[in-house]
Amino acid sequence: MTFSKEWEAQFAAGSHFSQYPWSDLVALVMRHANPKKYDHKVKVLELGPGVGANIPFFLDKGFEYHAIEGSETAVKYMKHKFGDNIEVIAGDFTSLIPYEENTFDLIIDRGAITCNRMYGVKKAIEKSASILKSGGMYIGIDWYSTIHPFSKYGVEVEPNTRIDIPIGTFKNTGTVHFFTEDELRSLFYKDFYIMYLEHKTYSTIIPDRESGWASYNIVAKRRK
Ligand SMILES: C[S@@+](CC[C@H](N)C(=O)[O-])C[C@H]1O[C@@H](n2cnc3c(N)ncnc32)[C@H](O)[C@@H]1O
Numbered sequence: 001m002t003f004s005k006e007w008e009a010q011f012a013a014g015s016h017f018s019q020y021p022w023s024d025l026v027a028l029v030m031r032h033a034n035p036k037k038y039d040h041k042v043k044v045l046e047l048g049p050g051v052g053a054n055i056p057f058f059l060d061k062g063f064e065y066h067a068i069e070g071s072e073t074a075v076k077y078m079k080h081k082f083g084d085n086i087e088v089i090a091g092d093f094t095s096l097i098p099y100e101e102n103t104f105d106l107i108i109d110r111g112a113i114t115c116n117r118m119y120g121v122k123k124a125i126e127k128s129a130s131i132l133k134s135g136g137m138y139i140g141i142d143w144y145s146t147i148h149p150f151s152k153y154g155v156e157v158e159p160n161t162r163i164d165i166p167i168g169t170f171k172n173t174g175t176v177h178f179f180t181e182d183e184l185r186s187l188f189y190k191d192f193y194i195m196y197l198e199h200k201t202y203s204t205i206i207p208d209r210e211s212g213w214a215s216y217n218i219v220a221k222r223r224k
Contacts, residue, residue, distance in 0.1 A: 001092045001094060001095045002092070002119060002121075002175065003093075003116070006174035007115070007173060007174065008073060010071075010173060011050075011071045018051065020056075021057035022110050024110075024141050025054055025108065025110050025139070025141045028196070028219055029057075029108065032219045033105065033106045035061050035063060041062065041063070042063045042105045043066070043103065043106070044107070045066045045068070045104045045107045045108075046058075046065070046066070046068075046109065047108070047113060047124060047128075048110075049078065049088070049112075050074055051081075052082060053110075054110065055078065055082055059082070059085055059086075066089075066104075067089070068088075068089045068090075068091050068092075068096070068097060069089075070090070070091065070092050075090040094120030094123045094124050095123065097124070100131065101130050101131060102132070105132075105136050106132075106137050106138075107132060107137075107139075108138075108140070108141070111141065111142040111143075111215075113143060114144050114176060114215075115176060115177075116175060116177060117158060117161050117175055117177065118158060118159075118177060122187065125187050125191075129191035129222060134222060134223075136222045137220070138188075138222070139219050140216070141217050142215040142217070143179050144214070144215050145201075145216055146180050146214075147201060147214035148213065149203075149211060149212045150167060150168050150170055151178040153165045153166060153167060153170075160177060160178045161175060181197070181199070188220045191222060193220065193221045193223060195219045196217075197218050198216065200216070200217065
């Protein structure tokens with residue numbers, strides 16, 4: 001179990017309430033798992049949806065939506081907002097993914113897997129491979145990279161995994177793992193083909209030149 005309890009405190013305090021679908025996620029899902037390509041209702045599982053910013057997009061496109069989220073507050077919020085249109089389970093996706101093999105067409109996460117220690121990341125990807133249908137897709141958005149300007153802050157608890165990062169969106173959120181390209185390739189090597197991998201960076205100029213961003217987006221297809 002590598003869920004950081006700090007997330008519950010953040011949501012309980014009304015923070016991190018992202019409400020609108022993330023544009024990279026929308027673009028990559030429409031390019032690689034467009035529901036028009038399927039002859040059945042597409043089953044998607046989201047790992048760590050927060051308060052469900054991506055849910056309106058999936059419902060609008062006719063997906064059957066499922067999620068596992070560690071924060072009880074976030075789960076309550078989503079159940080109240082989306083009711084019976086979704087199934088969401090409260091739990092830690094590094095230890096509990098209570099689905100049978102070959103269940104999902106698509107598994108996604110946006111900035112969620114990257115909030116765990118490597119042990120948990122590996123478990124979540126292994127489990128995802130087993131519950132995806134053959135040829136199913138994993139789409140991971142915003143997995144932080146070692147190039148991120150804040151990747152040297154906080155306390156390193158294992159290679160490239162940090163806690164207590166005192167600044168930016170990482171403040172009071174617990175664990176963050178910063179990936180290398182080699183780590184990503186080896187994580188998906190056994191059970192997936194990597195169809196697409198991008199590294200996204202930007203630097204700010206105003207109000208300061210110290211902040212910025214670096215993360216990976218990955219699209220991987222379950223081997224048959
Ligand atoms: C950066 S937030 C992203 C939220 C949402 N995906 C979004 O993009 O708006 C990370 C989310 O992942 C959840 N999370 C991280 N690790 C988790 C784990 N091991 N099990 C369940 N949820 C987890 C956190 O509770 C939080 O909701």
